[in-house]
Amino acid sequence: MRREGWNVGKMERVAGMVAVMLSIVPSFHLSAQHFAIGPQIAFGDYREISADLRYNGGGIAAKATVEWKKFSADVVLSKVKYKPDSHGTATTEFDASEVDVRLRYYITGPVSGELGFINRKADPEFEAQSVGAITAGAQMAYVLGPGVRMALRGGLLLGAKYSGGGTTSGLGALQLGLGLTVDALHGRVRVTGDYGFQRFSRKTDDGSGPLPAPIQQSLGRIGFAVVF
Numbered sequence: 001m002r003r004e005g006w007n008v009g010k011m012e013r014v015a016g017m018v019a020v021m022l023s024i025v026p027s028f029h030l031s032a033q034h035f036a037i038g039p040q041i042a043f044g045d046y047r048e049i050s051a052d053l054r055y056n057g058g059g060i061a062a063k064a065t066v067e068w069k070k071f072s073a074d075v076v077l078s079k080v081k082y083k084p085d086s087h088g089t090a091t092t093e094f095d096a097s098e099v100d101v102r103l104r105y106y107i108t109g110p111v112s113g114e115l116g117f118i119n120r121k122a123d124p125e126f127e128a129q130s131v132g133a134i135t136a137g138a139q140m141a142y143v144l145g146p147g148v149r150m151a152l153r154g155g156l157l158l159g160a161k162y163s164g165g166g167t168t169s170g171l172g173a174l175q176l177g178l179g180l181t182v183d184a185l186h187g188r189v190r191v192t193g194d195y196g197f198q199r200f201s202r203k204t205d206d207g208s209g210p211l212p213a214p215i216q217q218s219l220g221r222i223g224f225a226v227v228f
Contacts, residue, residue, distance in 0.1 A: 033066070035066045039224070043056075055085060062076070063077075071106075076221075094128050096123075096128065099120075102116035104139060110142055132160070137156060139152065148183075149180070151178070153177040166203060172200070174198075197219075
């Protein structure tokens, strides 16, 4: 990976430390606090340079969530095996391992501010772009009915770094997300569903001038979580 590439190993260690801290929190039994963790099935769509270089795939994920007073946090780990789409020009499959950490602070009404980072590593290297970025945005959460909650979120992907080089303007990378949870077994288990979209308007320069080389991923996850 080039020097400007994201330090994948370091960010994975940070995510691991956050997950350990979250797993310790429930033992304190603080007021108005909830902790949930569970597995998910992941499925995604990945495109690079153009819609013709397209991949589809599936894999596994795990999600941990903690809520305390006005603060909440999510840590999501996923690994998807992408295979070339039969209608595209891609020829080689690759694995995408992603870490997504989001910290939130409740502001007012349904709105919370959100700050975090994402880090995705492609294997084999350079079959697709490994990328890392700081995330900043907002979430809007709604109660749809007894035990049913929906969350919409969106924001920017700042300071993006790519394994194969390239740059993105300050407003040139964004993410959108939708989450749904349904309580079961008197609130001790949650059925979870998440969908996320990322778009990096990346540009590269081989000496002849900037050329568009965008990266786009859609990732869905379905699973359950045990609540403590």
